Amino acid sequence: MTTTRPEDIIRPDVLSMTTYAVADAKGFVKLDAMENPFPLPAALAAELGEVLAGVALNRYPEPRPAVLVDKLKQVMGVPAGAELLLGNGSDEIISMIAIACAKPGAKLLAPVPGFVMYQMSAKLAQLAFVGVPHRADLTLDVDAMLAAIAEHKPAVIYLAYPNNPTGTLYPDADIERIIAGAKGSLVVIDEAYQPFAQKSWIGRVLDYDNVVVMRTVSKLGLAGIRLGYLAGPPVWLKEFDKVRPPYNVNVLTQAAAEFMLDHVDVLEAQAAELRAERGKLSAALAALPGATVFPSAANFLLVRVPDADAAFDALLNAKVLVKNVGKMHPLLANCLRLTVGAPIENAQMLAALERALK
Ligand SMILES: Cc1ncc(COP(=O)(O)O)c(C=O)c1O
Structure with missing residues (x-):
């Protein structure tokens, strides 16, 4: 009996790949994927619900x-x-x-x-x-x-x-x-x-x-x-x-x-709030011992710390999920990428990072 196996059919480079990893963020402050942290205002969400209910x-x-x-x-x-x-x-x-x-x-x-x-x-x-x-x-x-x-x-x-x-x-x-x-x-x-x-x-x-x-x-x-x-x-x-x-x-x-x-004005107002948060967060991060913040025009900040793996683990223990990009490229050694979140999320992340860096 002959069988057809994936290894006989699929491209070798695909066989040797891994699937795109997305961390399970349940129960975490999610600051790893540059999402806007703010929900839609309830009345707008309800109105949208009605619109979607009418879609064929x-x-x-x-x-x-x-x-x-x-x-x-x-x-x-x-x-x-x-x-x-x-x-x-x-x-x-x-x-x-x-x-x-x-x-x-x-x-x-x-x-x-x-x-x-x-x-x-x-x-x-x-x-x-x-x-x-x-x-x-x-x-x-x-x-x-x-x-x-x-x-x-x-x-x-x-x-x-x-x-x-x-x-x-x-x-x-x-x-x-x-x-x-x-x-x-x-x-x-x-x-x-x-x-x-x-x-x-x-x-x-x-x-x-x-x-x-x-x-x-x-x-x-x-x-x-x-x-x-x-x-x-x-x-x-x-x-x-x-x-x-x-x-x-x-x-x-x-x-x-x-x-x-x-x-779109609702979303633009949220973006404006995040831009303001970015400025505050950047200044607060720069004041942490051993941290270097790179200038950012996006809704995230790249920060270099003395030990990104240790800082990442400490943040995880504090239920804060960020992206450890330290191994992605030599130029990013010991760097974390922090999405700018809602004020309360940023405060939680900052407090945990401060503890980790002390
Ligand atoms: C530079 C850049 N381009 C494109 C994308 C993908 O965006 P989309 O959600 O539309 O697929 C990302 C997502 O992180 C990004 O960082």
Whole structure:
């Protein structure tokens, strides 16, 4: 009798992978995933509930929901003439870009340490990944980027604006130099943390022929609905749309997003509160013995401590979950990434970290 085993069928690189680990956060103060900690006001949640109750779950979603797309364009300042492509989170857009660009020998380049899904998408679509290290202070090494672009001629270059997990907001002049030096590449500016950076390239997306801007509603307070979008010249988006699974954004997400875009002021006020908290938290962390805080334009702070493993364990014991990124990249040695939470959560985290560092 012959049997078919996964090892005979599945790609060797997939067999040797591990699944993306998500920590079980039940009972913890959850400061590991850059979520907005604030719930919707009860009256708004009830109204949303009514809207969702009216959604036809028996029907497939609209593949290109015109009303939602127009609303997103208007609310998010997408310039006239630019096109918008929706994804099941920007994670899905990242994988669509990789799939569409995966010609034999094609490469994908990004500064490192950076968002892990860029490298993951390259691996899964079998593109070579080129990581260009940041400088020791975690700022962008533009000369190294330009040299790597000239050497590798990547199909795709990712620039997270600001970057995860460093929080760095690259200067516009640096990005301009990279766009100018990347004439043979597509530059994807990832603005996942735009609500906290309050700076954007979206209005300039038609000023170049090799730039697209990616956004998500996740960090704004809607991580659970999974909606990302890509803005750019129609000639590019038309191609990415071909690899999009036809019904990738479900009916509940479409309805919830449309509703929330009419109430985006609520989410923007929450983001403003988090920006204020970020400032306070950053100052308090910097005052802890042995802690170095990096400047952040996002809703998280990267902090270097004398022993990140010990600090992480102490936080876990205090029921606070953060991200220990110390082993992710040599430049992040002994670094923790702390999501900016609600004031009470930040206080709890700070108190536990202070105890750990004393
Ligand atoms: C830089 C960056 N881009 C994209 C994403 C993914 O966002 P989404 O929730 O839309 O998949 C993240 C999530 O952490 C991120 O840090």
